[in-house]
Structures are given as C-alpha cells and as structure tokens.
Amino acid sequence: MRAWSGVFGVLSLVVIAYGQAFIHQKIGENYTQIGLGLLTESGLPFWSAEAIAGNIDIFRITGNNNFTASRLGNNRVADPIAYHPIAGLMWEGSGTALGIGNTDVFVEATNLSQSVLGSGRVAFGFGFTSSGQPVWYGSGSANGNQLDIFIGSTNLTASVLGSGRDAVPASLNTNDFLLWDGAGTTLGVNRDVFRTNLATQAHTNLSQSVLGNNRYAIAVRLNATNDAVWYGSGSANGDYNDVFFNTTNISFPQIGGGNITNPRDAVAFDVSGNNVLWQGRSAATGQLFDTFATTISGGTQNLSQPVLGSGRDSLPIDIEGASVLWAGIGANTNNFDVFVSRPSVTRNISQQQFGGGTTVGIREGYGLGVFANGNAFWSGKHSSTGNRLHLFHYRWDTNNSTNLVQEAVNRPVDAIYLAHNSAEQVLWAVQSADGTRYEVYLSTPNVPTRLQGTVNIPGFVGNPSQIVLTIQQFDPYTGAVAATHTGNLGSGYSYSIAVTPGLYDGLRITAPRCLARAVPGLRRLLGTTTLDLNLVLGDVNGDNVINDADLLEVLFAFGQSTAAPADLNGDGVVNDADLLIVLFGFGQQGD
Incomplete structure (x- = not known):
C-alpha cells in the first residue's frame, strides 16, 4: 500500500488557480546557469543547467533526475537535442569520461559518435527519422577531421562532397527527407544545398543549376510536402543573395535588381505549407531590412514597411500557417516591438501589452514562436516588469497577453525561455527572489x-x-x-x-x-x-485492505436492508453476496 x-x-x-491562463509547475530549482531546453509534443521536459559547480548537466523531466552526471565524468557540458517516443533522448556532451577535447552525440546511454569518428571528435546532434534513426553530424580522425552528416553510423555526405568536406543539416521532415548544405572538392569552390531522401539515400543538388558558378547556398527548411526553402548567391543571379522555394527565386521579383551602390540581399527564415518567411533589402526598400511573407502562387507582402515607417529594421522569427511572428523598430514605433501578422492584419503585441505609444525607448519586445491560430510566445521588458525580461503568451482571439512570470512567481526578475510545443505548453526558467539561482517551470494552458x-x-x-x-x-x-x-x-x-x-x-x-x-x-x-x-470491491471500512475488519462489518450488518458500505454489491441488502465479495477478496490491498 x-x-x-x-x-x-x-x-x-x-x-x-482557476482564474489563471496557465497552470505553472515548478520542476527544478537551485541552478546557477541555464542552458538549452527541449519540450516534446507529449509534454516531456528536458533542459541543461548548472547545479553542480563547473558542470552543465541535462535534467530529465524534473530536477530530481540529473541524467548526465554519472555518464560524462568531470567538467561536463551537455545539452538535450531531440526526442523520439521509441528511441528516446538525443543529446550531446563532453567531459573527462570521453577524453580531453571530445564532444559526443548520444541516444539515451548509447554513444553514437565515438566509434564512428575516432579521436579528436566534435559531434553535434540533429534529429530522428520517423522510425527513430538518429541523424547527426561531426568530425574526427576517422573521417579525416572533415564535417560529415550521419544517419546512425552511415556517412551520408562523404561520397557526395569528396574531400575537404563541410556539411551541415538544416531540416528533417516527417517524410524522412533531409535538407542540408555542404562544400567539398567535388563541388569545386562552391557550397550547395541538397535534399536527401533518407529512405533511399538519393541526393538532389537544388542550387547548382540555379546559381551557376561561384555558388554559396544555405539550407533553411523543408515543408511537409518536401518543398525546400533556401537562399544563396552565384553568377546566375548576379552574385546577390536570393531566397528560393525549390528552384524558384521568390525574392528577386519582389525587391528587384541590384548594383554595387544598391545591392540586393535576401535571407530565408522559415516555411509553413506554401508560405515562406524571409528578410530582404534593396533599392526598393531604401536598403532597409524588411520582413516579407510569400505565398507560392499567391503573392508577397511586405509586412514591416507600412507598420514601421522610415529608419526601420525588422527581423522575421516564425511562421505557422498564415500567422507570422516578427520584430522590428522604426519611426512609427521608436521601440523594438514584436508583431503578429495574419492576412490583412498586423498587431503590435508588445505595445498592446506595455503601452507607451511612440515614446522612445520605453519598451522592448522579442518574438519566440507563433501558432497557426495567431497565438504566440514572446518576451519583453518595461517599467511594469521592473525593466526585467518577462515571458508572455499572446492570444489572438482576445488580443491580450498573459505575463507568465507574474502568474507563476509575481516577482521582478528575469525569465529565460527554453522551449515550447504545439499544445502551447512552454518550458522556461526564472530567477529566484534574490537573483542568485534559477527555477525551472513547465506551464500548461489552463x-x-x-x-x-x-x-x-x-x-x-x-x-x-x-x-x-x-x-x-x-x-x-x-x-x-x-x-x-x-x-x-x-x-x-x-x-x-x-x-x-x-x-x-x-x-x-x-x-x-x-x-x-x-x-x-x-x-x-x-x-x-x-x-x-x-x-476491486470489498473494502467496507475504507482502510484500503480487505481483511477481518471488513468481514466483521458485513457480519454485524447481515440481513439488514441498508445503503451502508456493508452492502458491497449495492443491491440494498447485506447478505451472502456481500459476504462472498469479502471472502473472495480477502487479503488484497489497494495501492
């Protein structure tokens, strides 16, 4: 029992607190530093932090479970990377147990990189295929100290790039397609973007035919239908950076050409379905960085120019469905604010929370993540937060934000965002009242x-x-x-x-x-x-065990017509049926 x-x-x-927007659960405390966080789709939290001086460890689910202290030796540095419901946790770490100068990738307790890379290892975790195969990248003596991408122990990039390799993964979707960019002697002096079908290990060079010579291309993201978003420059586009959806240049038609005095520069940030989020500048924007959302076969919208006005600078952050999260400053705001844009509507959510109009330097807002319904996580500071950085959740339908720091701890201290999931749960840390330690919280929509x-x-x-x-x-x-x-x-x-x-x-x-x-x-x-x-029926007296006491209760009430607990079967009378229930369950104990 x-x-x-x-x-x-x-x-x-x-x-x-049923009037609150979130349920806040403290799951760890007494950390002097906070590292990275991971929150699975099922709501399992992992994070790295310093609880033991000189060591950054991974904590699994709660602060009671230091996952890495017994695995890495001393001088540990570890971070959670990805999670698969069958394979488990992927993480990377270093420590004296791995040898000086080595950083390895693990899935649970299995070291993936040690036997593959040899000595002088530097390995980085990335993600899992749908079946739980690990995808990671790294270099070491066994691969000539060149940076390669691996699935399990299989080198995906050596045969594609030749020698002098430098390959970095960017995106892995649920169809098991990997988007990555790399350089090597096979490509000459160029760096290209590739899409690889991990089931067949067939590679497609997306940038070579598009950019011409002197290519430099960076992979960004795959959508759910394997369309690739990337950016790059080469002789075919005048050596200016452009954003591409597969092989279609989507930035040039919007911001036009360029020259030495008025260059064109565009960088991709994200994709959701056929909606691409990117940043660009050219003569058409007055050489000011604007945030754009392009719907393939549907047109492009400059989100920042009409909102921020002159002297602007903007930063794309996230896109989900038709909802865009971005930040920026300009003459119309005079503060670095965070915005949510949906079709034909843009809202300044930090100004809405803090007020202050266009008074210079009165507030700051930074975007963290947006959802298809227009809700978003963001952080910001203002006199109302004691000029400390607080964490907020914005709801599009009510057009208001919840200050999670005030709800959870109600003190003027800094918060650190760690991770969120599609259920709008968020993992975060906040300073203790004296500012010397951190506590970690998991907050769930109420x-x-x-x-x-x-x-x-x-x-x-x-x-x-x-x-x-x-x-x-x-x-x-x-x-x-x-x-x-x-x-x-x-x-x-x-x-x-x-x-x-x-x-x-x-x-x-x-x-x-x-x-x-x-x-x-x-x-x-x-x-x-x-x-x-x-x-299991039979516990008449409610002590969570079926024993002599329950038997006596039935015997003392035997023959009575009653709704008392001795009428175990609920037929309104205490009789042989109730006695048999006790006898058949005799000796059983509850949990």
Missing part, C-alpha cells in the same frame, strides 16, 4: 481538461450513479498530491471528470467500498484523456 504524507501535500509546487472512460467493478449490481470517484494527481517533482477531483459514475459505468491540466507522475483513483487503484507513469493531462479502470 502506498502511503501519502500530509506533509508532502503542503509542499506541492503546482500553482492551481483549458477545460477531462479524464474519462469506463469503470469495471466486478460484483456491483446497484446504481452506478451513486458511486463517487476521487482522482488524485501527483506532482512529478515533489511526489505530492497536486490536485484532487471528484465525480459520479454515469450510466454504463462511464465517467467524465474535470481535472487540472499539466504533467503528472501517477494518478490514484478511489471509490467507496473499493480498494484504491494507482495508475503509475508520467502522463500529460490536457484536453480529453481516456482511461478505463478496474476496481
């Missing part, structure tokens, strides 16, 4: 969330609507009860109970007359989760 301490209940670190399913209670024949289920949710960091919710069974022994969103390490289900049932394991509750249950 699992014992639940009342003291632990006081220590629960889940902030539950949206209606239910646990539902059916409950099987063998032997019960009464009205299921009389049975009240109690669900306890356990905090993954403290192990404490973070939330408790109740609800009645419905017809057919179904249930649907509102619960608290977030990440939980186990649930505990109780019902009168039944032994408690623990449902172990990490589980994100967000929206609707279905969980079918089996409960």
